[in-house]
Amino acid sequence: MKKYILRRFIHMIPTLIGVSVIIFYLFALMPGDYIDSNRQITAQRAHDLRVLYGLDKPIIMRYFIWVKNAMEGNFGFSLKYLESVTKLINQYIWNSFIIAIVTLALTWSIALVIGVYTATKQHSLFDRLVTLGVFASLSFPSFFLGLLMIKFFGVDLKILPLGGMIDTGSTSTGLSYVLEVIRHMILPVGILTFLSIGSLTRYFRSGMIDALKLDFIRTARAKGLKERTIVFKHALKNAILPAITLLAFELPGLFSGAIITEQIFNWPGIGRLQLEALSFRDYPVLMTFTMLLSFLTIMGNFFADVLYAVADPRIRLK
Amino acid sequence: MLLANKHKLEPSKKRSETQWHQAVQRLLKNKLAVISIGFLVFILLFSFVGPFLSPYNSNDVEVALIKNPPSLAHILGTDDYGRDVLLRLMLAGRISLTIGITSMILSLILGTILGAVSGYYGGVIDNIIMRIADILMSIPGLPLLIIVGALLSELKVSSDYRLYIVMLMLSLVGWPGLARLIRGQVLSLREQTFMKAADVLGLSDRRKIFNHLIPNTFPLLIVVATLSTASGILSESTLSFLGLGVIPPTPSWGNMINAANNLIDFQKRAWLWIPPGMAIFITVVAINLLGDALRDALDPKMKGR
Numbered sequence: 001m002k003k004y005i006l007r008r009f010i011h012m013i014p015t016l017i018g019v020s021v022i023i024f025y026l027f028a029l030m031p032g033d034y035i036d037s038n039r040q041i042t043a044q045r046a047h048d049l050r051v052l053y054g055l056d057k058p059i060i061m062r063y064f065i066w067v068k069n070a071m072e073g074n075f076g077f078s079l080k081y082l083e084s085v086t087k088l089i090n091q092y093i094w095n096s097f098i099i100a101i102v103t104l105a106l107t108w109s110i111a112l113v114i115g116v117y118t119a120t121k122q123h124s125l126f127d128r129l130v131t132l133g134v135f136a137s138l139s140f141p142s143f144f145l146g147l148l149m150i151k152f153f154g155v156d157l158k159i160l161p162l163g164g165m166i167d168t169g170s171t172s173t174g175l176s177y178v179l180e181v182i183r184h185m186i187l188p189v190g191i192l193t194f195l196s197i198g199s200l201t202r203y204f205r206s207g208m209i210d211a212l213k214l215d216f217i218r219t220a221r222a223k224g225l226k227e228r229t230i231v232f233k234h235a236l237k238n239a240i241l242p243a244i245t246l247l248a249f250e251l252p253g254l255f256s257g258a259i260i261t262e263q264i265f266n267w268p269g270i271g272r273l274q275l276e277a278l279s280f281r282d283y284p285v286l287m288t289f290t291m292l293l294s295f296l297t298i299m300g301n302f303f304a305d306v307l308y309a310v311a312d313p314r315i316r317l318k
Numbered sequence: 319m320l321l322a323n324k325h326k327l328e329p330s331k332k333r334s335e336t337q338w339h340q341a342v343q344r345l346l347k348n349k350l351a352v353i354s355i356g357f358l359v360f361i362l363l364f365s366f367v368g369p370f371l372s373p374y375n376s377n378d379v380e381v382a383l384i385k386n387p388p389s390l391a392h393i394l395g396t397d398d399y400g401r402d403v404l405l406r407l408m409l410a411g412r413i414s415l416t417i418g419i420t421s422m423i424l425s426l427i428l429g430t431i432l433g434a435v436s437g438y439y440g441g442v443i444d445n446i447i448m449r450i451a452d453i454l455m456s457i458p459g460l461p462l463l464i465i466v467g468a469l470l471s472e473l474k475v476s477s478d479y480r481l482y483i484v485m486l487m488l489s490l491v492g493w494p495g496l497a498r499l500i501r502g503q504v505l506s507l508r509e510q511t512f513m514k515a516a517d518v519l520g521l522s523d524r525r526k527i528f529n530h531l532i533p534n535t536f537p538l539l540i541v542v543a544t545l546s547t548a549s550g551i552l553s554e555s556t557l558s559f560l561g562l563g564v565i566p567p568t569p570s571w572g573n574m575i576n577a578a579n580n581l582i583d584f585q586k587r588a589w590l591w592i593p594p595g596m597a598i599f600i601t602v603v604a605i606n607l608l609g610d611a612l613r614d615a616l617d618p619k620m621k622g623r
């Protein structure tokens with residue numbers, strides 16, 4: 001097992017290097033930078049600023065300087081927000097995290113319940129409705145669903161806020177602050193849950209159907225065990241074991257922020273920061289964040305593989 | 319006896335024909351599949367033939383008609399230049415569907431060839447191709463597309479050319495997953511007896527890959543192609559909504575929804591942005607349902623999952 005983990009860990013390194021090179025070059029390709037977007041600056045001053053930020057050096061040099069700084073935990077300075085990138089990201093990422101973690105908990109618990117239930121009641125009316133719901137969930141463009149919900153609940157019914165994290169000019173503290181944030185979270189969390197629940201429900205349902213067909217379930221039935229014990233104790237364990245690795249893939253999603261949903265709901269999260277950084281050509285922020293996401297994705301894959309090897313010893317031999 | 323003789327004459331062709339025939343039969347028995355095919359035919363006709371039937375011209379700018387609500391003359395109202403929304407919806411459909419289908423074909427070609435080569439040769443070639451795929455898959459899709467989209471905006475690519483570049487972008491993001499899937503299939507196909515026979519016959523690698531391995535992945539490819547068209551349409555609409563995909567004056571379903579960014583249009587003039595949104599939704603649902611039905615039809619073991 002140790003050997004497998006080590007091998008899998010070494011496997012990550014070239015991917016990591018490749019990703020960082022691609023992302024770095026992509027940003028280096030961008031014509032124009034933050035300095036260009038200020039029209040009032042003189043050519044001399046612009047040149048001085050470029051020298052100051054090291055933008056006059058060749059790309060390869062800049063890449064190695066960037067790597068060296070990144071190793072020391074220095075990811076550059078946001079030229080728009082006048083703050084270090086790490087501090088800025090840290091400031092916004094938790095707003096995204098709170099939405100993501102609530103969504104994750106809701107999605108997994110609802111999907112598990114519905115998936116298991118529909119697997120035991122295949123071809124029932126409820127099962128058919130769920131199947132349709134799954135397709136709706138897979139096919140809605142997130143921005144359109146967001147807009148529809150804002151229009152319906154926010155504009156027409158006026159029962160939920162249009163966006164943001166707190167009311168404009170709100171000064172509430174303590175419990176009323178928490179309640180206010182929760183009220184603003186209902187729509188974005190609801191939409192994100194709906195959008196991600198489809199594939200997971202399907203996954204649980206088919207996993208459960210497979211598990212119920214296995215030989216030991218027939219044995220359990222022959223022994224005369226109660227159907228409930230069979231479903232929840234014997235089949236469920238087998239059905240959710242592979243799903244645990246899926247949880248590892250959710251890792252980047254917890255911090256990535258939902259770009260579209262945050263934009264539409266004006267949620268002060270990392271996804272919106274990303275689009276804002278883009279429009280101000282604040283590339284250090286954007287680049288660091290893209291790198292962070294890629295890093296988390298690679299780590300997520302790593303954890304998934306390791307978890308899989310823990311769950312299924314046959315994998316380790318390959 | 320007669321039947322046995324027939325089989326002797328043309329064994330391989332006959333068998334594969336019946337296989338496909340059976341699959342089509344199974345597909346047509348599925349009510350949802352038939353309904354979604356009907357919808358897709360309607361949407362294709364709506365987008366590609368519809369504009370010829372419209373009494374309006376896509377470039378007619380009519381000041382008196384700016385943002386008129388739906389009426390008998392303009393069933394879906396008019397937009398901010400006084401253009402007929404229904405006609406724009408059809409024209410946008412052309413663009414969105416073309417991008418979805420073309421980007422699917424491009425990533426399918428790339429993914430299939432690279433995946434098959436990778437799985438067939440193994441070793442260094444496999445390592446290189448799969449490493450590149452790994453790297454591309456590790457960069458989250460939407461941020462990557464957004465950055466490339468922004469790059470295009472900086473380069474001031476004109477509206478006419480952007481849609482081609484959006485196609486390329488989507489296929490660039492789409493091929494690695496496909497290549498992995500095909501590679502897995504090829505790895506298991508390679509071990510089968512018919513490939514041993516191909517080896518013994520001394521067929522060239524090219525012939526083995528293109529005539530024997532890839533055709534055997536077709537059932538999987540058809541399903542994946544359908545589903546990736548759906549995701550292509552979704553990605554294009556998202557990018558265009560953010561102003562980073564297809565940009566006006568070229569219409570696309572995504573950039574039509576952009577109208578919702580204007581608060582008054584969003585609240586009071588729903589005809590500007592709800593129809594394109596529904597068009598995306600219906601198209602993608604129909605494609606996804608069809609993909610699912612195709613999977614059931616081509617691989618009956620998967621039925622009901």
